[in-house]
Every structure is written in C-alpha cells, then in structure tokens.
Amino acid sequence: AQSVTQLGSHVSVSEGALVLLRCNYSSSVPPYLFWYVQYPNQGLQLLLKYTSAATLVKGINGFEAEFKKSETSFHLTKPSAHMSDAAEYFCAAGGTGFQKLVFGTGTRLLVSP
C-alpha cells in the first residue's frame, strides 16, 4: 500500500532557528504532495502543494518544500522559526498510484523563545 512517513513525532527548535520537517512517500510514480498545518482547535489548512510544475515549492508563512524524486522525499523547511509556527504539520500524498489522499502521522513543531 502507498504510504507517507513523517520522521519525528515532535521537533523542537528555538525561535529564529531553521525548521526542517521530514516527509517520505512510497510510490513508483511521483505523486501529488501536500503539507498541511493544524493549529490548536482548528482543522487542517493547506500550507503548500507540489504538482510536478517545479521541484521547489513555496507556501504560506515563509515555508517551502523541495521534491526530490531520487530520495522520494518532500521535506518542509523554513529559514527562521517564529513562535507562531508552533503547530502540528501533516504531509500527504495523492495522485497516480494513490487511490485517495494519504496522510502521514504528523509532526508537532515546538518553538521556544
């Protein structure tokens, strides 16, 4: 079965530090890839999406992700963390080879002053 793996259920960074959240997918065909963010007591919101147009995708709030086919990865980065970035982040994959959107288990980002 197709799957999405997020390494690390929790990631802690200091304010101003680089944010790196990891996501790998299993598919022989490059899928559509998404990152969603969930703030407390809210639903998931789309952060960015990859649909084969460009390997480096820019999203909202200064986040970006790079699609690397050779590594089957779609890691999320932000150069400088803000306190407001503290949330849970979900990677998801869909498209050919995926019958429906498949979510990873999520990574909770903690940002300390």
Add this chain to the structure above:
Amino acid sequence: DAGVIQSPRHEVTEMGQEVTLRCKPISGHDYLFWYRQTMMRGLELLIYFNNNVPIDDSGMPEDRFSAKMPNASFSTLKIQPSEPRDSAVYFCASSRQINSPLHFGNGTRLTVT
C-alpha cells in the same frame, strides 16, 4: 467562500445515545470526506463521497457508524449507539477532485461519557 461548516463544534453525550454530526461542504466541491482524529490513532479517513455517492467506507469502524449525503450541500455522520471510545475530533473536508487540496472544517469535538 464560507469554507466547510461543521456543527456542532462540541458535543457531550452519554454512552448509548445517538450522535449526529453535520457538515456543509464548499459549493462546487464534488468530494466530501469524514475524518476522525485522536491522540492514539492520529488522522483516520472514515468515508468519502463523490457527487453524493459513498465511494469508500472502509474506514468506518463499526456498524454503529453511518454517513449520508442527501444532497451536494449537506452530509451527516451518525453514531448509534455511542461509546466512550468514540470520543475524538471529527473533521469534514471537501475538495474539487479526489487529489485536489482538501478544505477542512473546524471539527466537532465529541465526548462520550
């Protein structure tokens, strides 16, 4: 665009009672999804509809769960009878296509005592 609207936001009920959760998708979205989120199991897809027709209900945990979509603007998820282990946040989401970005509602937090 009012977004996906779910009601109620919170529901507290006693074991054995019937619970009905409601969802209004975004107009023009052909797909509607019901998810359940818990600390232990993360985000689980329960069922999804295409043009009001249930396509995949393999995630529905038991016969106590049922979902309907009588028209393009309304869906319900019903639990009868409810049990304490059903306590979770239930999300409704909609999208234009099966692999288009999902738009989530703010969820219904269900507590069964």
